[in-house]
Structure formats: C-alpha cells, structure tokens
Amino acid sequence: MLSQPNKKNIKKKLNSIYRLDYSKQDLGVYANEIFRVINxxxxxxxxxxxxxxxxxTSVLICYADSLLNGNRGKTIKIFKKFYKKxxxxxxxxxxxxxxxxxxxxxxxxxxxxxxxxxxxxxWSDISxxxxxxxxxxxxxxxxxxxxGLWFKNFLNNKSPGKEYFLRVxxxxxxxxxxxxxxxxxxKKISIFKKDNxxxxxxxxxxxxxxxxxxxxxxxxxxxxxxxVNHGVTIFRLDAIAYLWKxxxxxCVNLKETHEIIKLLRxxxxxxxxxxxxxxxxxxxxxxxxxxxxxxxxxxxxxYNFTLPxxxxxxxxxxxxxxxxxxxxxxxxxxxxxNYLNFIASHDxxxxxxxxxxxxxxxxxxxxxxxxxxxxQLSFRKIQGSSKKVYEANxxxxxxxxxxxxxxxxxxxxxxxxxxxxxxxxxxGIPAIYFNSIFGTSNDDYRYIISGNxxxxxxxxxxxxxxxxxxxxxxxxxxxxxxxIMNLIFIKKQNKAxxxxxxxxxxxxxxxxxxxxxxSLDNKxxxxxxxxxxxxxxxxxxxxxxxxxxxxxxxxxxxxxxxLEPYETLWLSN
Numbered sequence: 427m428l429s430q431p432n433k434k435n436i437k438k439k440l441n442s443i444y445r446l447d448y449s450k451q452d453l454g455v456y457a458n459e460i461f462r463v464i465n466x467x468x469x470x471x472x473x474x475x476x477x478x479x480x481x482x483t484s485v486l487i488c489y490a491d492s493l494l495n496g497n498r499g500k501t502i503k504i505f506k507k508f509y510k511k512x513x514x515x516x517x518x519x520x521x522x523x524x525x526x527x528x529x530x531x532x533x534x535x536x537x538x539x540x541x542x543x544x545x546x547x548x549w550s551d552i553s554x555x556x557x558x559x560x561x562x563x564x565x566x567x568x569x570x571x572x573x574g575l576w577f578k579n580f581l582n583n584k585s586p587g588k589e590y591f592l593r594v595x596x597x598x599x600x601x602x603x604x605x606x607x608x609x610x611x612x613k614k615i616s617i618f619k620k621d622n623x624x625x626x627x628x629x630x631x632x633x634x635x636x637x638x639x640x641x642x643x644x645x646x647x648x649x650x651x652x653x654v655n656h657g658v659t660i661f662r663l664d665a666i667a668y669l670w671k672x673x674x675x676x677c678v679n680l681k682e683t684h685e686i687i688k689l690l691r692x693x694x695x696x697x698x699x700x701x702x703x704x705x706x707x708x709x710x711x712x713x714x715x716x717x718x719x720x721x722x723x724x725x726x727x728x729y730n731f732t733l734p735x736x737x738x739x740x741x742x743x744x745x746x747x748x749x750x751x752x753x754x755x756x757x758x759x760x761x762x763x764n765y766l767n768f769i770a771s772h773d774x775x776x777x778x779x780x781x782x783x784x785x786x787x788x789x790x791x792x793x794x795x796x797x798x799x800x801x802q803l804s805f806r807k808i809q810g811s812s813k814k815v816y817e818a819n820x821x822x823x824x825x826x827x828x829x830x831x832x833x834x835x836x837x838x839x840x841x842x843x844x845x846x847x848x849x850x851x852x853x854g855i856p857a858i859y860f861n862s863i864f865g866t867s868n869d870d871y872r873y874i875i876s877g878n879x880x881x882x883x884x885x886x887x888x889x890x891x892x893x894x895x896x897x898x899x900x901x902x903x904x905x906x907x908x909x910i911m912n913l914i915f916i917k918k919q920n921k922a923x924x925x926x927x928x929x930x931x932x933x934x935x936x937x938x939x940x941x942x943x944x945s946l947d948n949k950x951x952x953x954x955x956x957x958x959x960x961x962x963x964x965x966x967x968x969x970x971x972x973x974x975x976x977x978x979x980x981x982x983x984x985x986x987x988x989l990e991p992y993e994t995l996w997l998s999n
Contacts, residue, residue, distance in 0.1 A: 556657025765854030
C-alpha cells in the first residue's frame with residue numbers, strides 16, 4: 427500500500443497546482459484515484475530490478491519501424507531480431523519513439539495512448555523486449571490528434587475527452603507566447619453554437635490538451651502506469667515545457683508545468699519499478715537545466731540539447747571557442763541526475779539551445795554550410811511577423827560531409843567518428859540514433875514526397891538490405907557500424923566513463939577540444955583530446971602523458987603528442 431508520506435506529498439502537489447479552481451474535497455477525489463491505480467499496480471506487478479546507471483549504460487534511439495521487411499511480419503519483431511544480432515552487446519536501453527496509432531508527425535499526433543499501432547505490433551512485443559532490456563517510451567503529453575477518440579468526444583461533450591482540449595477566448599493575451607513553429611497558433615471553431623479558439627502549439631493536427639482540468643492529469647498518470655505495466659521503465663515527456671498556458675505569459679516553463687513534473691516524479695517514486703523521467707525541453711540552456719528542479723525533484727535526466735549544435739559547429743569551422751566556453755560553464759550532475767548526450771535524433775539540430783553562445787555572424791555561416799551539405803532550415807515564429815531558425819534538418823553524415831576547409835570531404839569519416847567519441851566520452855549517458863550508426867545520408871526522396879523537412883533524417887531501412895551491407899567489409903555502412911560500436915565497447919570497460927564521473931575542462935587552443943574524466947573512486951583518469959582541424963596538431967606538453975595509453979589506438983605513442991587531422995585520443999592512466 428502507498429505510504430502516508432507519499433499520499434501526503436501527492437495531495438499537497440495537487441493542491442498547489444489546482445487550489446485556485448478546485449476545492450480540497452474535489453482534489454481529494456482525484457488524489458484517491460491516483461492512490462487507487464498506484465496500489466493496484468504495486469499489488470499485481472512483480473518488482474523488477476531498478477535501472478543501474480554505470481559506464482555500461484547507453485541508449486539506442488529508434489522508431490519501432492526503423493527496419494522494414496516488406497510485408498513480412500510486425501516491425502517490432504523484425505527490429506528485435508536485428509537488435510539481438512547486431513546491437514544487443516552495446517545498448518542497455520532502447521528508446522522507441524511513439525509507437526501508438528497516430529495521424530501525423532511520425533507518431534507524435536497520437537490517436538490512442540492505450541494501443542500499439544497494429545503495423546508495428548502489440549503490447550506483448552513491448553513486454554517481451556522489456557524482459558531483457560530497458561524500454562524508454564514517449565509520453566506525448568502536450569497534445570493529441572485531431573483525429574483521435576478524445577477530440578471526437580470533446581466536440582460532442584462526451585467522456586473520455588470532455589473538456590480535455592484547451593480553448594481560450596479573444597481576451598486571452600497571446601502577445602508574449604514563445605513559439606516553436608510557424609503554424610497559426612489558434613483555430614476558430616464552433617462548439618455547441620459558440621465560437622471557441624483551439625490552441626495548437628505544433629501543428630493543425632496536434633491540439634493542445636487542457637491541463638487546467640485535473641482529469642487530464644489523472645488520465646496521463648493512468649497512461650504512464652499502463653506503460654509500466656507493459657514493461658516501460660523510462661518516460662520521455664515530450665514537449666513538456668509548453669504544458670501550461672497563462673494569459674499574458676510566454677506560455678512556456680510556467681511554474682505549474684514544473685509542479686506537474688514534480689507530481690509525476692512522486693507517482694514514479696511510489697511505483698515498485700521506480701521508472702525514470704526524462705524531460706524533452708528544446709530550449710536555451712538555463713531553461714533546460716531548470717527541469718532537474720531546485721532540489722533535484724523533477725526530471726531524473728535532461729537532454730543535453732546544447733551539445734549537438736556547438737559540437738557540429740566546432741568540427742565544421744575547426745574552432746572549439748564556443749564548445750569550450752559552454753563545457754566550462756556546464757554544471758556537473760549529481761548522482762541520480764544525468765545529461766542525456768546526443769548529436770542526432772529524429773528531429774533536427776535544435777538551434778534554441780545555442781542561444782547565448784553562437785552569435786548572429788557565426789549562425790549565418792553555420793546555416794550556409796549546412797545548406798551546402800544538403801540541409802534544410804525550419805523556422806519558429808517570434809513576435810510580429812518575423813521568424814528565426816528553430817532547427818537545422820540534416821543527417822549527421824551530410825552535416826559532417828564537407829567543410830569550408832575540406833571542400834572535397836576527404837576527412838568526413840574522421841569528423842563523424844570523433845564527434846561521436848566526444849559525445850560518448852562526455853559527462854552523461856550517450857544516446858545514438860539508429861540511422862547514425864550506419865552513416866545514413868539524407869532521405870531526399872522521402873522529403874520531396876512529404877514536404878516535411880524532418881523526414882530527411884527519418885529513413886526506414888530494409889532489414890535484408892542493411893544486413894547484406896553489414897556483411898560487406900567494404901561497405902560504408904559496415905565502416906560506420908564498426909567504428910561507432912567500437913567506441914561504445916571501449917566505453918563500457920572504463921569506469922572513468924561513468925555518467926557521473928568527474929569532468930574537468932582543459933584548453934589547448936581553438937583547434938583542440940579537451941576534457942578529463944575521473945572515475946568516482948578516483949582510480950582512473952581518461953583525457954579526451956580531439957583535433958578539430960584538417961591539419962596535424964602538436965601538443966607542447968612534454969611527457970605529461972608518458973605513462974598513459976590511448977584506448978582508441980594502442981600503438982599510438984603518447985610522448986610529445988601529435989594528432990592526425992580530426993583524430994580523437996582517449997588517454998587512460
């Protein structure tokens with residue numbers, strides 16, 4: 427049974443969110459329903475081992491249909507076979523992007539949060555996988571599909587769905603709203619012969635949910651417990667920063683949003699399986715960091731959103747200035763909290779996290795280079811009619827393919843591998859996008875058909891084709907796979923790569939990026955040293971590393987170090 431302190435804390439949190447609009451008696455009813463579903467879960471679900479975070483922890487990001495096999499079988503089963511054959515020894519966590527029935531946005535316009543899309547499989551497939559690996563699943567919490575049951579019921583004043591979606595009147599002041607997209611925010615609609623304005627943060631098909639209605643919050647508590655019942659151990663709270671809206675405010679990062687995350691954390695702490703929460707907040711760094719909570723009582727992990735744009739920029743322009751400034755100021759994590767490090771995902775390279783680091787001139791050069799490499803730019807609306815780049819849409823392969831100093835792309839592989847070496851060695855948990863493992867290039871065909879810029883980096887592989895390419899020692903895919911998996915393999919053997927191992931920054935000029943990791947027991951030290959340039963670089967440090975070994979190239983001499991173009995060293999004592 428749920429302990430009295432947990433009950434008290436959940437009641438207190440509900441009251442802090444809804445006290446202005448609901449009586450204590452009403453909120454007591456919602457609290458009791460939360461207690462009931464927690465108790466049912468804890469009574470019938472077997473206790474499983476808590477996720478142990480260590481240097482062995484890495485995340486694989488993928489869609490449940492990242493691999494296809496014609497019409498032969500459900501895609502989760504297809505993926506499971508490939509995973510066991512090629513990826514099982516390297517990743518302890520699989521992040522399946524939304525696998526629910528959806529009407530658009532590659533799964534992020536959810537029609538039914540309680541079902542698995544039939545083309546992908548069913549709950550038994552998720553449960554089966556979860557027996558041997560940790561599953562991370564999206565809780566698409568900010569919005570739902572305009573074609574789902576909830577919205578149909580909302581229009582007909584029926585449950586579930588009644589009062590689930592956010593509508594505002596003309597008096598609601600939206601002048602300060604921070605936008606992540608270009609689409610029109612409000613949609614005029616007539617419900618029961620009354621004009622309403624529906625809120626749509628992301629697209630016309632994704633209608634924002636009304637969290638001012640505690641029934642919506644209760645519904646998502648039940649959705650999360652349902653996911654846990656089917657083996658999910660990590661929740662990715664999608665677009666969580668936009669959850670609460672208040673007239674005249676920015677409608678992002680509001681206090682009530684943070685309070686809701688704290689309540690969800692309390693719920694997770696009350697479950698036997700102790701699932702982990704990770705917040706997806708593609709925002710300037712200070713705002714992103716706030717989702718750990720003042721007392722580390724919100725998200726367990728946050729995405730390290732500033733790393734991708736600054737890391738890609740450093741390699742493209744052979745300049746560690748911005749990367750150095752950022753890593754020097756980035757606070758260290760505490761045990762229990764972690765950065766989730768990544769360079770590529772199903773989205774693009776988010777540019778809001780680079781605010782305060784890359785200036786206007788640097789951004790202009792950056793976008794120009796990425797466009798030359800085949801990228802597209804997605805924009806967000808800001809006050810008035812102007813707009814800013816929200817993200818760059820491009821695969822990592824294309825992003826690193828050519829630079830202003832390497833116009834023929836002679837060193838594309840070296841840049842690619844070293845960028846991953848930095849990300850994997852950095853403080854936090856590395857997360858690698860499925861397509862990045864194989865050096866997948868832009869899916870121009872899909873983008874031309876769909877017009878969706880994000881589709882450039884959402885290629886679906888044919889399983890047989892990919893396996894045949896990996897058997898070919900001379901194939902591009904095999905080369906990338908071997909290099910990236912080798913990095914993960916070495917990481918798993920070294921305690922200085924524990925996600926919370928200490929990190930210290932060193933400066934050897936703008937052509938070099940260097941940091942030191944020290945294991946929690948202080949017994950192992952690893953220096954990550956990367957040449958960001960297309961020329962050889964000598965480090966004038968004498969015999970400082972005389973007794974160190976390079977984990978990536980055991981034959982490398984560590985006396986009077988000289989780095990090859992775009993070479994990374996992992997020097998260990």
